[in-house]
Amino acid sequence: MGRFVFFLCALTLLIGCGESEQAKRAKVAGWVAQLKADPSLADKEEFTKPLGDYADIAAPAFAKLLKEKDKRVQMAALKVLTTLKRLSVIDAVAAAAEAPDPEVRIAAIKTLASFGSPSAIRPLLKRLQDPDPKVRAAAIEGLAGPGGREAPPYLREVLPYLTAALDDPDPQIRQAAVNGLVKLGQWSLQALAKVRESGSPIAKQEAEKAFRQICEGFRADLDPKKNTDRLVRRDMARYLGELRYRPAIPDLMRGLEDVDPEVRAACAYALGKLRARMATSRLRKIMDSANEEMPVRVAAAVALGQIGDMVGVRFLIDQLKSSDEKVRTAAVDALRTIGKPAARLLVQAAQSDDPLQRWGALAALGETGDRRALPILLRALRDDNPDVRAIAAASLGRLRYVAAVPQLVRALGDPNERVQAHAEWALENIGPDAIPALLDGAKRPALRRRIFRLLGRLKSPQAVPVLTDGLRDRNPQMRAMAAWALGEIGSRRAVAALRSALNDPDPQVRREAALALGKLKATEVRLELAERLKTDRSEQVRIAAQMALQQLSR
DSSP states (O other), X not given: OHHHHHHHHHHHHHHTTTSOHHHHHHXXXXXXXXXXXXXXXXXXXXHHGGGGGGHHHHHHHHXXXXXXXXXXXXXXXXXXXXXXXXXXXXXXXXXXXXXXSHHHHHHHHHHHHHHOOGGGHHHHHHGGGOSSHHHHHHHHHHTTTTOOSSOOTTHHHHHHHHHHGGGOSSHHHHHHHHHHHHHHGGGGHHHHHHHHHHSOHHHHHHHHHHHHHHHHHHHHHTOTTTOOOHHHHHHHHHHHHHTTOXXXXXXXXXXXXXXXXXXXXXXXXXXXXXXXXXXXXXXXXXXXXXXXXXXXXXXXXHHHHHHTOHHHHHHHHHHTTOSOHHHHHHHHHHHHHHOGGGHHHHHHHTTOSOHHHHHHHHHHHHHHOOGGGHHHHHHHTTOXXXXXXXXXXXXXXXXXXXXXXXXXXXXXXXSSHHHHHHHHHHHHHHGGGGHHHHHHHXXXXXXXXXXXXXXXXXXXXXXXXXXXXXXXXXXXXHHHHHHHHHHHHTOXXXXXXHHHHTTOSSHHHHHHHHXXXXXXXXXXXXXXXXXXXXXXXXXXXXXXXXHHHHHHHO
C-alpha cells in the first residue's frame, strides 16, 4: 500500500497536478508583471521556456498586455504569445493587427502567422489592404503560415494571393510573396509552374526566384549530416528529378552513397530524369554490383536507359528471365519508364526462347508506343504460352492498333480465360473502330457472350439488329447479355424485342429485359412491367420491374 501511495505522489509531481489552480494563476500573474516591468524578458529563453507548462492559463493573461499603451510591452506580449501558440487568444492578436502603430501591426501579423491556423487567414487578408507597404508585405508572407513539410489546411485559399503578389509593382511585396511561397515548399510548386509558364515578365522572374530557392532547400535536405530523416531525403531526390533541377546533379551523385537504399534508388532515378551523363560511370558500377540491393540496381539501369546508355536496357532485359517475380515486375516497370529508347532491344527480347523474357518484353513494348512492336505483338497472339498471348493482346490494346482487331476478336475464343479477358479489354480500348469486326464475330456462338458485352459497353447503335437477334439465342446467358447490352446502347429500336423478352422462360432474361426497358424510358410497356411486378414468380424479376417502373415515372 505504501509503494502505491508513493507512486501516486511521484506521478502527481511529474504531471504538475500538485500545484493548485490558484497557485498557477498567481505564478502567471507574477510573470506578466515581470514582463510589463521589463519587456526585454520576451527575448530571453530562461523567461519564456517555463511558460510553456502554463500555456493555457498564461496565454489569455499575456494577451491582456496587448491593450497596454506602452508599445514595448505590446511587442513583448506578442513575442510571448508566438511562443505559446494558443488559439484562444487569436481574436486579441487580430485586434492588435489593427493597432495604430505599424510596428505593432507587423508583430501581430507574425504572431497570427505562427499559429498556422485557418482562423488566422481572415485577419491576415484584411491587412492586405493596409496603407503601409511593410504591413502588407508582412501579411502576404504571413499567409504561408509557419512553413514546414505538411500541407497547411488553408493552402488552396492562400496560394492565389501569394502568386498574384508576384506581379505587385512594389518590390518588397513581391519579395514577401516569394518568401511565403518558399515557406510552403513543394506545396507551392504547381502554382509556381503556372506563373512561370504564363505570368507577366515580372511575375515569371519572381516565380523563378522562388522555384530556385525551393529547389536549393531540397538540395540541402539531401545531406544526411543536416537531415537525418531518410524519407525526407528520398522525397527530396524525387522532387529534384521531377523538377529537372540540374544544379542538384552533384548532390544526387553523392546521394548514391547514402546509407539508405531507398534514397540511393531515388537519387539514381533523379539522375536519369536529368539525363546526367556525368553520372554514367557511377551508375554502371551500381548496376553491376552484386552487393547492391536489386531495387537500387534497377534504378541505376533505368537511369542509364534514360541517359541513352543501352547497357542499362540490356541489364533490365536480362532480369526478365529472373525466377523472382518481384525482380521481373520491377524490370518490366523500369523498361516501361525508359520507353521508346528501349524499343529496339525489346523487340529482340520478345523473340527470345525464354517465355518469361518474351512476356516481359511484350509487356514493356505495349507502353513504348513504338510501331516497330506491332508485328511482334501480332505474332505473339499465336504464342504457345498463354501468358505471352494474354500480354500481347493487352499491349495491342494499349497501342490501339486497329489492324489487330480481327486477330483480337479471334482471341476472344482462346482456350485460356485470361487471354479472352485481355483481348476483350483491348478491343474495348480500341473503341468504335472494333465494331465491324465484332458484329462479324458475333456469328460465332463461342464468341457471343464477350462480344455482346463489348457491344453494350461501346454503346453502338449499329449493334442493335445483332443484339435483337441475340434475344432469340438458344443459350439463356446469351439472351440475358443481349438484353443488357440493348439497355446500355439506349436505342428505342430495341423496345419491341425487349417487350417480347419480358415473356422469356428464363428469369435472368426477363430481369435484364425489364431493366433495359426502364433505361429506354419505354412508357408504352408500363402495363406489362406492372404485370411482372404483380405476378412474376421470380423475386429478381419483380425487383427489376419495380426499378424500371420507377425510372419511367421520373
